[in-house]
Amino acid sequence: MKLRIRFGLVFLAAFGVGAHAADGxxxxxxxxxxxxxxxWPYSISSVRVATAADGSIFHAATEAIGESDANLDFAVAKxxxxxxxxxxxxxxxxxxxxxxxxxxxxDNVRGVFxxxxxxxxxxxTADLDAASSSYAAPGLVRLTATGDVDTSFGNDGRVVMxxxxxxxxxxxxxxxxxxxxxxxxxxxxxCRDCEGASLAVxVRLTATGxxxxxxxxxxxxxxxxxxxxxxxxxxxxRWGRIVLSGTQEPEDEAYDRPLLVRLTPAGNxxxxxxxxxxxxxxxxxxxxxxxxxxxxxAVDRDGSIVLALGNGGGAIVRAxxxxxxxxxFADGGFLDMEREEGSDMRAVAxxxxxxxxxxxxxxxxxxxxxxYIGRLxxxxxxxxxxxxxxxxxxxxxxxxxDSGRAITFSAGRPVIAGSGGGDLEFATVVRLQxxxxxxxxxxx
Numbered sequence: 237m238k239l240r241i242r243f244g245l246v247f248l249a250a251f252g253v254g255a256h257a258a259d260g261x262x263x264x265x266x267x268x269x270x271x272x273x274x275x276w277p278y279s280i281s282s283v284r285v286a287t288a289a290d291g292s293i294f295h296a297a298t299e300a301i302g303e304s305d306a307n308l309d310f311a312v313a314k315x316x317x318x319x320x321x322x323x324x325x326x327x328x329x330x331x332x333x334x335x336x337x338x339x340x341x342x343d344n345v346r347g348v349f350x351x352x353x354x355x356x357x358x359x360x361t362a363d364l365d366a367a368s369s370s371y372a373a374p375g376l377v378r379l380t381a382t383g384d385v386d387t388s389f390g391n392d393g394r395v396v397m398x399x400x401x402x403x404x405x406x407x408x409x410x411x412x413x414x415x416x417x418x419x420x421x422x423x424x425x426x427c428r429d430c431e432g433a434s435l436a437v438x439v440r441l442t443a444t445g446x447x448x449x450x451x452x453x454x455x456x457x458x459x460x461x462x463x464x465x466x467x468x469x470x471x472x473x474r475w476g477r478i479v480l481s482g483t484q485e486p487e488d489e490a491y492d493r494p495l496l497v498r499l500t501p502a503g504n505x506x507x508x509x510x511x512x513x514x515x516x517x518x519x520x521x522x523x524x525x526x527x528x529x530x531x532x533x534a535v536d537r538d539g540s541i542v543l544a545l546g547n548g549g550g551a552i553v554r555a556x557x558x559x560x561x562x563x564x565f566a567d568g569g570f571l572d573m574e575r576e577e578g579s580d581m582r583a584v585a586x587x588x589x590x591x592x593x594x595x596x597x598x599x600x601x602x603x604x605x606x607x608y609i610g611r612l613x614x615x616x617x618x619x620x621x622x623x624x625x626x627x628x629x630x631x632x633x634x635x636x637x638d639s640g641r642a643i644t645f646s647a648g649r650p651v652i653a654g655s656g657g658g659d660l661e662f663a664t665v666v667r668l669q670x671x672x673x674x675x676x677x678x679x680x
Contacts, residue, residue, distance in 0.1 A: 259671040260611065260623040262630065263649055266667040267319025271632050274313035274321055274330055274663040278303060282360075283641035285653035285665070288350035291317030291646055295653045295663045296348035296358060299332055308342040309334035310358050310377060313663050317646070326383030333385060335362035335375050335394055343375065346423070347413040354381035359413045359421055362396050371408040373398050374423045376445045395445030401456055402430040408437065412470040412480075419443035424470035424480045427458070434463045436480050436497045436515070438470065452503030459497050459505045459514050462486070467497070469533040471541070476501035479541060481533035484517060491523035494530045494543050496559050509559045516559030522570055524549060531596070532583045532642075542592055546580035549573075550596055550608075554616060566616030575627065579608050583652070585643040587672065590614040595652045597639030598629050606631045607640040607654060607666060621671065632656055632664045640666070648672035 262270020272293075280297035287293050292314055299311035311332045314325040321329030334343045341363030349357040356379040361372035374397045378389035385393035400406050410425035420440055427435040435458040440451035447455030457478075464485035471479045480497040496516045498509040505514030521528065529547035536542065539557035544550075550573035554565035561569040573581055577599035585593045591611055598608035607630040611622035618626025632638045638656025645651060652666040 258623075259621055259669060260628060261669050263667045263669045265318065270319075270667055270669075271630070272315050272319040272321075272665040272667075273633070274315075276311060276330075276661045276663060279657075279661050280311060280655050280663060282345055283653050283655055283663070284345060284348045285642040285644050285651060286348045286350055287644050287646045287651060288354075289352070292322065292350070293317075293644075293646065293651055293653075293665055293667075294348050294350060294356060295665055296345050297655065297663060298344045298360070301332070301334075307334075307340040308344060310343060310345045310360060311663075312348060312356070312358060312379075312383075314383065315665055319665070319667070324382060326379075331379065331383045333358070333377050333379070335377075335396060337362050337364050337373075337396060342372070344372070346411065347415065347421075349415045355379060355386060356381075356383075357415070359415075359423070361410050364396075364398060371400065371406050372410065374410060374413075374421075374439060374441065376421070376441070390445055397439070397441060397445065397447065399447075400439075401453065402427060406430060409466070410437075410439070411466070411468050414470050414472055416472060416476075420448055422470055422472070422478055424467050424478075426461075426465055426467045426482070428463070430458070433460050434465060435459065436461045436465065436467050436482070438478055438480065438499060438503065440503065450502065452499075457499050457503030459499070461495070461497065461515055462517070465495065466530075468530050471533055471535040473535045473539050474537060475539070477506060478503070479533065479535055481530050481541070481543060483528065483530045485527075491525075492527040492529065492547075493521055493523075494518045494528060494545060494553065496541060496555060498559065511559075516555065518553065518555065518561055520561045520569065521545075521551075521553055522568075524551075524572065524574075526551075531581055534584045534586045534592075536586050536590060542584050542586060544581040544584040544594055544596070546582060546596060548578075548580075550575075550579040550581040552581065552584065552592070552594055552612065552616070564615070566612075571612065571616050571618075573610060573627075575608070580639075582639065582641050583643045585645065585650075587645070587648075589672070591619060592616075593643050593650050595640030595643050595654075604635075605637045605639050607638060607652065607664075609640060609650075609652060609666070609668070630666060632666060633662050638662070638664055
């Protein structure tokens with residue numbers, strides 16, 4: 237039995253495998269009730285999710301090795317299309333792997349990418365020895381279809397890219413990664429003091445982990461930005477342009493605000509964006525008393541950009557293709573998602589029909605958190621066809637703290653990955669029913 241709360245109403249619902257599920261309900265064909273879990277011994281963070289062609293779901297996260305969180309590794313769990321852990325993968329469905337370039341180094345996952353041949357690519361950053369470099373380098377690990385480290389890839393299944401144009405004065409945080417349709421990987425982040433400048437940076441690697449010399453300057457692209465900028469998300473549009481999204485902390489203003497950077501496919505600042513600079517500071521976003529932090533972003537097929545904001549509240553914002561605030565979206569470009577005792581948006585994704593899925597966390601009354609999921613129409617209003625009012629909350633780990641952290645789709649069905657726990661730490665996956673699923677089982 238699970239608790240679901242339609243805002244203003246409280247009710248219990250239990251779905252059998254053969255029961256009907258409406259649009260937005262947990263999918264009874266997934267683990268019986270739409271909810272799946274895997275247990276890790278210690279805390280997890282930086283959740284990512286991806287689906288394979290056969291409908292399998294990969295939940296990736298950064299796992300603390302030990303109670304002190306002094307050593308972090310990549311962790312991945314594989315769920316079958318029916319929501320059960322795939323026990324043929326790794327150790328009973330789960331695998332942890334690290335670089336450990338330095339003892340007890342922090343290796344943080346930033347992306348998970350199923351490959352067409354059944355293998356799995358994990359991308360993130362690896363701590364390096366401070367004597368040789370002071371940044372966490374882009375790192376790749378490739379696993380076989382059975383979850384073993386693929387020793388035919390790189391050095392014992394791993395690639396660590398240790399060079400930058402700014403050594404030894406780099407202060408680089410690479411917080412996001414995408415895999416292009418051609419298999420190349422783009423890492424994005426910020427260099428806060430690169431030769432005296434603050435830069436939004438991107439590095440592109442080939443599918444085998446080598447620097448792509450056709451991108452930027454020897455594989456690295458950069459755009460000067462104001463100080464105190466954090467890049468937290470990276471996307472690619474249908475024209476191959478790279479969009480970096482983040483947060484700026486202006487020194488002369490009371491509240492933080494989101495910003496966007498767009499690069500051409502070759503890694504140059506896009507002169508058609510941000511008034512010719514390639515950078516757009518969205519100062520028109522209302523603060524509502526919050527220091528907005530960019531949590532996630534998604535690029536629509538027309539080139540517009542939808543941002544999920546959090547930190548003391550929750551909001552969704554859309555920018556036009558030129559980087560300006562889209563004032564036709566929601567209420568002047570901004571949709572307040574604050575509910576009940578407090579909420580925070582963590583992830584956003586756009587369906588093939590341009591409706592927008594968002595996920596995050598919402599407070600329990602009296603303490604704790606639940607998954608908070610919403611769907612918006614393309615104009616930015618809440619979709620009344622989604623659970624009646626556009627938003628739902630789901631208590632995935634009953635009586636404990638849990639939240640949605642990443643979104644993907646599986647044959648049109650929304651898949652929300654998150655984390656939760658109390659005495660134990662859970663990787664959580666929610667799959668919802670969708671009105672994009674037709675009688676023949678096809679979706680977007």
